[in-house]
Amino acid sequence: MPLTIKPIEGKVFGAIVTGVSLVDMDDKTFKTLYQAFLEYGFLVLPEQFLSEQQNIEFGKRFGELEFGALPLANQHRNDDGSFSTLVKLDSQRMRTNRGNEAWHTDSTYWPVSSKCAMLSALKVPNVGGQTELADMRAGYASLPTDLQEQIESLSAYHSTEFSQANDLGDFPERDKNSIYHGEAYLRPLVKVHPETGVKNLFIGRHAFGIPGLSRQRSRELLAQLLEHVVAEPTRVYQHQWREGDLLVWDNRALLHRARPYDYSEPRVLIGTRVKGDEASELAYYPNDPKAQAGREALALELDVLRAQRPHGF
Ligand SMILES: [Fe+2]
Structure with a gap:
């Protein structure tokens, strides 16, 4: 069967790719696939059934990895690669997973945010557990011109300590080597895509504290x-997982979120995340004097959220 890239019906973004095996794909085919990835924002590749190593190899074709073949799962991985016991619902790991049920783009809480991410489905629950994607390019393009102008020069801080506290009332222990590291990275609200030149909004659950605006106005x-982005159904796609599916999306232009499911049922997705290019995705490093303002904004914001925490939470 020849390589087929079929735009998703009724949506402004996304395509389903068939007639290709990601394992032995030549460079010419990858180039075609990569162009489609840039144009459509995400690709669904059914029936790939990639091993951990094959996920890593495919991810590397997009660039340097942040991590490769990491189980995003509610089950513990055994040494032999199988999955069995469920992760406790009140563990930090599951609370972090639950946090990802709110719209976000990956790794905006690191100095260099992510280029793209991919998920491979290993075990899928019977009901729920979908992944949803939303197009921030179409979201930006459809904003009224005066609002586009108003936000043109604005930025927001990004922190997963913020989002976890804001969405779940969760204040995980700070550790500078974890995602709860105490830094907040300033990123523009309007992003110019480094490869396509198309403008898009750059927002999501990790964003807070727009400098120059009050806390309330910023929120x-x-x-x-x-x-606005997610209100229009043609800008939102819900992927109903089937085992063997691979989904890859552009973190620079799309939002995504996980949907809830029965957490007593196994759900194992293998995640690979590609690092952004520093030329376009670097905010600053923690040792940059610019980092201090982010640190302070985060500390103030967490104080407010802590004070609002329901009594006895
Ligand atoms: Fe994510």
């Missing part, structure tokens, strides 16, 4: 922009 604006 309202970020919520308004997010709501």
Whole structure:
């Protein structure tokens, strides 16, 4: 069967790719696939059934990895690669997983945010557990011109300590080597895609504290922009997983989130994340004097959220 790239019906983004095996794909075919990835924002590749090593190899074709073949699962991985016992629902790991049920883009809470991410489905629950994607390019393009102008020069801090506290009332222990590291990275609300030149919104659950705006105005604006992106059904796609599926999306232009499911049922997705290019995805490093403002904004924000924490939480 020849390589077929079929745009997803009724959506402004996304394509389903068939007639290709990701394992033995030549460079010419990958180039075609990569162009489709840039154009459509995400690709669904059914029936690939990649091993951990094959996930890593495929990920590396997109660039340097942040991590490769990491189980994003509610089960512990055994040494032989199988999965069995369920991870406790109140563990930090599951609370972090649950946090990803809110719209976000990956790794904006690191100095260099992510280029793209991929998931391979190993075990799929009977109900729920979908992955949803939303197009921030179409979201930006459809904003009223005055709002586009208003946000053109604005930025927001990004931190997963913020999002975890804001979405779950969760204040994980700080550890500078973990994702709860105490830094917050300033990124523009309007991003110019480094490869296509197309503008898109750059927001999501990790974003807070727009410098120059009050806390309330900042929250309202970020919520308004997010709501705008996801309010239009043609800008949102829900992927119903089947074992063997591979999904790859552009973190620089799309939002995504996981959907809830029955957490007593196994769900194992193998995640691989590609690092962004420093030329376009670097905010600053923690040793940069610019980092201090982010640290302070985060500390203030966490104080407010802590004070609002329901009594006895
Ligand atoms: Fe994610």
